[in-house]
Amino acid sequence: MTPKRGYTDNVDQYKKRVFSKIKGYLTGSTLLDAGCGDGSDALIMLPYFKKICGFDIEKNSAWKKAPKKISFKTAAAEKIPYKSLSFDTVYEKDMLHHCSDPFKAIKEMARVAKKKVIIIEANRYNPLFYINLTLLNNHQHFTKKKFRAVVESAGLPFTISRFSARVCPINNRFIIDCFDSVENFLDRFPPYSPIIEYNLAVLEKK
Template sequence: MLKKTLGRVHDRLVFNRRVRVLVDQIGALVPAAAQMLDVGTGDGQIARMIGEKQAGAQVQGIDVMLRAKTHIPVTLFDGTTIPFADNSVDVVTFVDVLHHTADPQRLISEAARIARHAVIIKDHLSENWLDHATLRLMDWVGNAPHGVVLPYNYAPRQDWDRWFATAGLATDVFDSAIPLYPTPASWVFGRQLHFIARLVPAS
């Protein structure tokens, strides 16, 4: 009962604003007419809306589970190896997916393998115990009601930078001022715990 109540409150107060902000900010980083693959897409609603920000974008998704209804074409995958050929899409996106995985490095490297132009990531920064505790709470409230696996695998900026470099990616954009929450909630749940990055092939 508590999970369901918290889930309803979260959806009413946070979800709609979050979707609007993410669609605007990530959509602005996707080139026009891009072929875009969204990893861990769920029902594909956010990915579809991101694609609609750029004229002519073609959007598809992959996930470890297939839902009965999706807003974009979705292919099942094993959560480790992306079932696409090298350089087969323009852009790969991850929206709050990598901290749910056991090995973010593996999926970032897979994304770098198949992306011709960019890998775009929305995820979290955890630099200390307070960041970790806050993110755990946010994750539980937002995802536990939906049965999402929660490994709480958050990382500091230096880990993300290492993962990007190991994948052969250079940071083109890194923004940790993402206005997902209104004041005063942003003082607790914002404070640069979230980032959006666009990575491009390193020269």
């Protein structure tokens, strides 16, 4: 299990960019990756935690290659199989919109968290995401209003921010770096805010 997981440079850069947006919020020594998929996000965050657990609705063959510090379970987010306050940080990316009951799922994430819950969800009305994921692949991404409603339902203090991130369509190092610079500009360009790619919420337990 290598840090890049065999990903091409453009996909690897995308993952690193997303991680850079949450790095400052990682807290404590234990992490739960909710809806972990192949476990690649857990692997990226491994240097920051002593122990990481992940779960997903379906088992992934890549889990077998995980380092000893990472363990996985098959479970639904609406019924997380861990005791309350089990993890310092709980994290999810693009999982909640797949849940049959995202309100219950985020409450479960808050239940098992000691300190922070980090939520990353795609913006439904980003034009490329809407065409490729919502219309063509039936991903029911949240509107900004729905995203806030789900986050508020957890009953914890929170902040919401937004950022630009997508996979560069051309796998060339120079073009990837230019693409990343454009995304940095879009992060700070107010007219782009309504259609920016990602919503990020950080919930804190006092």
